[in-house]
Amino acid sequence: EDQVTQSPEALRLQEGESSSLNCSYTVSGLRGLFWYRQDPGKGPEFLFTLYSAGEEKEKERLKATLTKKESFLHITAPKPEDSATYLCAVPGSGGSNYKLTFGKGTLLTVNP
Amino acid sequence: DTEVTQTPKHLVMGMTNKKSLKCEQHMGHRAMYWYKQKAKKPPELMFVYSYEKLSINESVPSRFSPECPNSSLLNLHLHALQPEDSALYLCASSRRQGAENTIYFGEGSWLTVV
Structure with a gap:
């Protein structure tokens, strides 16, 4: 069964x-890993797609990396406006590939 | 432009009402989705349309009825809902069906059933 586990559940940082x-993640044959940012009451906002181990992508203060078992979202010098829920997701395998x-x-909560 | 537009943003309906949620995208995407999200939970897939045809129904109750009038529009018709159906309903689209394609979400429609 495909599984995605994020940690920590909550993180509080100073600016x-x-x-x-x-x-x-545990999935048979990774076909991409997606990071989204979701603000309260809004839909998820696409951040990054990573397809292969060793791949890295950056956007402003965010950098996503991928290994064969996990992905990291690094936040450098965060600001209060970076406060949000960050979701990662993978395509299902086999019959759930849709x-x-x-x-x-x-x-994530960033305090001023 | 990676925009999926949903209307209305908020909807309150009684259990005997009939209402519709609407979604529009102009990215030329040929797959469109409805997701449901409850508080503090990740989104859950409801329906997938591929090239305007219903491709996937994740065993959703018949009180939810999707419709895809054309490649840019997606509707979700609601009838005889229950209070537990109150949630954020998200429309999304991708270039093609297949979750390896980046899926772009709209801002959602907040539904409250009273």
Whole structure:
């Protein structure tokens, strides 16, 4: 069974305090790993797609990396506006390849 | 432009009402989705349309009825809902069906059933 586990469930940082979010996955034949940001009451906003181990992508203060078992979302010098829930997801394997399997998310709070 | 537009943003309906949620995208995507999200949970897939045809129904109760009038529009017709159906309903689209394609979500429609 495909599984995506995110840690920590919640993370509280001071502005400027860099950290990382983890997404570990178990899926047969990875065909991509997606990171989304979700603000309260809004739909998920696409951030990154990673397809192969060793791949890295950056956007402003965010950098996503991928290994064969997990992905990290590194946040450098975060600002309060980075506060959100960060979701990672992978395409299902086998007969479920049409849908995403999501982790439960990490709720990030950045205090000024 | 990676925009999926949903209306209305908020909807309150009684259990005997009939209402519809609407979704529009102009990215030329040929797969469109409805997801349901409860508080503090990840999104759950409800329906997939591929090239305007219903491709996947994740065993959703018949009180939810999807419709895809054309390649840019997706509707979700609601009838005789229950209070437990209250949730954020998300429309999404991707270039093609197949979850390896990046899926873009709209901002959602908040549904409250009273």
